[in-house]
Amino acid sequence: MFRTELDSANTVPTEISRTIPRLAFKYGERIAHRMAAEDSLSAPELLRRITPPLAGLILVLVAAAWLVTWSTSELTLSRLAMVAPAETSGLLLFFGLMLVMMVAMMLPAALPMILAFRGITRLEAGRPTKPADNVATSLFVAPYFLVWAGFGVLALAALMALGLMGPLAAPWTFIPAATLIAAGVYQVTRTKEVCLTHCQTPMSFVTLHWRSGRLGSVRMGLRHAAYCLGCCWLFMIALFVAGAMSLVWMGVLSVAIFAEKLTTRPVAVSRGIGVVLLIVGGLLAAQGFLAV
Structure with a gap:
């Protein structure tokens, strides 16, 4: 999926202009051009449009997620991984904590x-000044965090099974170094x-990949998750x-991911990281060589 859309990553505005006739046929000329005009908004500009109540709600949600993550930090992932395969309750707890952690880091x-x-849900409905469709938004957001939590669980299980984490990983002093180098x-x-470009231009992404209806929201959420996963999966492995x-480390990586997606020079920031x-x-x- 990433390679087939590789060349479009740097020409998203052109692709958006080509979608105007299709959007006009489906939603009307005024809404189609409004959608295309909104495409010029960058991620920082979108954030500046947040209302104080919504900003407060998001701040509380992120703070709560970090608080839960901090308060459960003593419940180590190695112990969770030991009980997860044998107990359904352990697996659910493992997945739940991973989900909260992803909300804290990625929201x-x-x-x-x-x-x-x-x-765009407001524009599609022809009501740009009215409340957004919260159900559609929830269906867009849920797959994003579920995919990330699922990836986290599977990645941890695989790393522990391979002996790259936990007590079995102790002799492998070069594993962390190799992981960081691979991520770099x-x-x-x-x-x-390509993945970062799609994540860093939200209005372009939404307009280009727009799908109507509840199922369309889920499909778009999964596509968004796929690009974000392609962008940051090695961060999580690291x-x-x-x-x-x-x-x-969670805090540092959260800042790095946030900076990549909100800067005006994402490629330069990404390469700097x-x-x-x-x-x-x-x-x-x-250090590992010197210790040998």
């Missing part, structure tokens, strides 16, 4: 996309650039392996 960065989706290299790949699920990851990974590798 701030996903917010512009959510706002873009809410805005991925930052400069074309796949990363968090699991090198950061050992540390709250400090890649350089930092390469340096840290190289230092860890050197």
Whole structure:
């Protein structure tokens, strides 16, 4: 999916203009051109449109997610992983904590996309000044966090099964270094650039991939999750392996993800983060060699 849309990542406005006739046929000329005009809004501009009540609600939600994550930090993921395969309750707890963690880390960065989706639902209904369809928005948001939580559970299970996390990983002193270096290299790949471009231009993404109806909201949410996962999956692997699920690492990666998606120069910021990851990974590798 990423490669088939590779060339469109840098020409999204052109693609949007081509969708105007289709949108006009379905929603009317005025709504179609309004959708296209909204495409010029960047992620920071969308955030500046947040009303104080909504900003307060989001702040409370993110703070609550971080509080839950902090308060359950003693319930280590290694112990959770041991009970999860044998007990349904353990698996549900594992998934629930992972879901809360993903809300804490990813909601701030996903917010512009959510706002873009809410805005287009109003335009599609021909009611730009009326409340958004909260059900449609929920159906757009839910797949995003469920996909991330599912990825987290599967990734942790795989890493522990391979002995790359937990007590079995202790002798492998170079695993964290290799993970950070891999994450740094991925930052400069074309796949990363394409996924980041789609995440960093929310109005373009929503207009280009718009699907009507409740099922359309779910499909768009899954597509958004796929691009975001393609953008940040190695960040999460680095968090699991090198950061050992540390709250400090979580905070640092959250800031990095947020900065990538909200800056006016996403590629430059992404590559700068890649350089930092390469340096840290190289230092860890050197430390490992000296310890041998």
